[in-house]
Amino acid sequence: MSLSQYLIEEQLKLPQATGDFTALMSHLVYAAKIVSREVRKAGLLDNILGSTDQTNVQGETVMKLDEYADRIFTHTLTRCGHLCVMGSEEQEEIVPVPTGYKIGKYTIAIDPLDGSSNIDANVSIGTIFSVHLRSSPQGTPGTKEDLLQKGAKQRAAGYIVYGSSTMLVLSVGVGKGVSGFTLDPSCGEFILSHPEMKMPESGGIYSINEGNYNYWSDEVKNYIRDIKSIEGGRKPQSARYIGSLVADFHRNLLKGGIFLYPNDTKSSKYPKGKLRLLYEVAPMALIAEQAGGMAVTVDGQRILDLQPSELHERTTFIVGSKKEVEHFLTFVRK
Numbered sequence: 001m002s003l004s005q006y007l008i009e010e011q012l013k014l015p016q017a018t019g020d021f022t023a024l025m026s027h028l029v030y031a032a033k034i035v036s037r038e039v040r041k042a043g044l045l046d047n048i049l050g051s052t053d054q055t056n057v058q059g060e061t062v063m064k065l066d067e068y069a070d071r072i073f074t075h076t077l078t079r080c081g082h083l084c085v086m087g088s089e090e091q092e093e094i095v096p097v098p099t100g101y102k103i104g105k106y107t108i109a110i111d112p113l114d115g116s117s118n119i120d121a122n123v124s125i126g127t128i129f130s131v132h133l134r135s136s137p138q139g140t141p142g143t144k145e146d147l148l149q150k151g152a153k154q155r156a157a158g159y160i161v162y163g164s165s166t167m168l169v170l171s172v173g174v175g176k177g178v179s180g181f182t183l184d185p186s187c188g189e190f191i192l193s194h195p196e197m198k199m200p201e202s203g204g205i206y207s208i209n210e211g212n213y214n215y216w217s218d219e220v221k222n223y224i225r226d227i228k229s230i231e232g233g234r235k236p237q238s239a240r241y242i243g244s245l246v247a248d249f250h251r252n253l254l255k256g257g258i259f260l261y262p263n264d265t266k267s268s269k270y271p272k273g274k275l276r277l278l279y280e281v282a283p284m285a286l287i288a289e290q291a292g293g294m295a296v297t298v299d300g301q302r303i304l305d306l307q308p309s310e311l312h313e314r315t316t317f318i319v320g321s322k323k324e325v326e327h328f329l330t331f332v333r334k
């Protein structure tokens with residue numbers, strides 16, 4: 001089954017559906033295919049690998065592919081007639097629908113290119129997106145408040161991983177589960193390759209940037225020491241860390257495990273954690289929960305219940321197999 005057929009079947013299950021969401025998704029998928037094509041030939045072209053001389057709102061170096069992906073998604077989505085406003089990691093302010101284009105009823109928050117530090121090394125990168133229904137009245141320009149909604153209200157969330165193949169993993173909302181589609185380069189279609197994805201209940205992989213060990217709280221340090229312990233014949237968990245959230249999350253979704261990005265307690269770099277709530281953490285949390293996993297902050301709050309207050313707000317992020325996250329929580333709630 002192709003992604004287009006899947007979306008139409010989902011639409012037909014809802015008698016009140018207008019087809020707007022299906023159309024929005026088809027525009028997003030078109031942009032993702034263009035980005036995938038560019039990623040595939042990045043090493044062959046001048047002007048696509050490497051960094052620009054810009055830094056983004058987060059103070060991070062903008063790579064040429066970051067800029068390219070941002071341009072493709074922004075151009076496609078803001079002109080498609082189904083969005084009222086967009087938020088992107090690479091743009092400080094909300095992105096309006098350009099004058100002369102139809103204003104729709106959805107919002108998208110997007111990380112156009114996730115894992116940019118891996119681009120030049122030919123390591124997997126991705127795109128993450130989160131869709132909400134606007135909260136303001138229809139027909140008017142969308143506002144920042146339309147984007148600042150809880151993760152639990154997401155109408156859809158997904159990511160594309162540009163890996164050994166290009167895959168799109170999608171949840172069309174609470175109660176709808178998670179489906180994975182692989183891009184067939186011969187026909188240019190995403191094909192349903194992973195129906196009803198479920199994260200294993202427990203797993204033997206932990207993913208964290210362990211170079212930050214000395215910045216962590218005692219709770220996080222104790223947890224990491226525990227899962228590596230060999231006391232009483234215990235088997236230590238395996239460390240796997242790519243440094244692209246999409247790729248680290250995707251591996252753990254398939255194989256089972258836990259991903260952690262806690263806050264720095266001893267430096268001022270990431271006092272609230274590094275990852276961004278609206279376009280990295282909340283969409284991954286919806287997918288995790290819809291696949292049977294869990295997603296919490298370092299204090300044990302459910303990610304999907306967090307009320308965002310800023311477009312580029314950061315949070316701590318602990319996500320993965322249910323039993324592994326529950327085990328982490330025993331260290332926090334002691």
Ligand code: AHG
Pocket residue numbers: 060089111113114115116117209243244245246274
């Ligand atoms: P982005 O490339 O969109 O800025 O995201 C990078 C993020 C995320 O993909 C990854 O999990 C994390 O940064 C890695 O951070 P460290 O290099 O600090 O481990």
Ligand code: MN
Pocket residue numbers: 111113114115245280
């Ligand atoms: Mn990112």
Ligand code: MN
Pocket residue numbers: 066089111112113114115116
């Ligand atoms: Mn990014």
